[in-house]
Amino acid sequence: MDQTSIDRIKQSFAAQTMMATLGAQLARVEQGLVRITAPILPCAKQQQGLGHGGLTFSIGDVACGLAALSMMPLDQEVVTAEIKINMLAPAQGDLLIATGKVAKAGRRLSVVTAEVHAETASNRTLIAILQGTMVPVPR
DSSP, X not given: XXXXXXXXXXXXXXXXXXXXXXXXXXXXXXXXXXXXXXXXXXXXXXXXXXXXXXXXXXXXXXXXXXXXXXXXXXXXXXXEEEEEEEEOSOOOSSEEEEEEEEEEOOSSOEEEEEEEEEEOSSOEEEEEEEEEEEEEEEO
């Protein structure tokens, strides 16, 4: 993956102000794969003190979208057409890690997946799986 493509992913991530609000960071960028981390901040917890499903979904969706973007021509952007999530375990820990991957890149749509893990100092647990469709749009 060339530096121009990596820079495009970094710029797209930086332009998503919700990611900054959630304390999310871009941790890894490869062609067809993007990893995002986010701490479980007090503002992103649900009523039982666990990480909110909205946090899990948000970083998973963005990881998927940026993974798809990494395989698109430079004159295109990407939007989510549809995405689903299966919650597998509570978001217990200090940090969430979302790894988005492209399952199938196409000219009209890309199928993407993500795994989201919750991490503590000594444990990492798979808490959610996402699958969706990303659509290219003109930049």
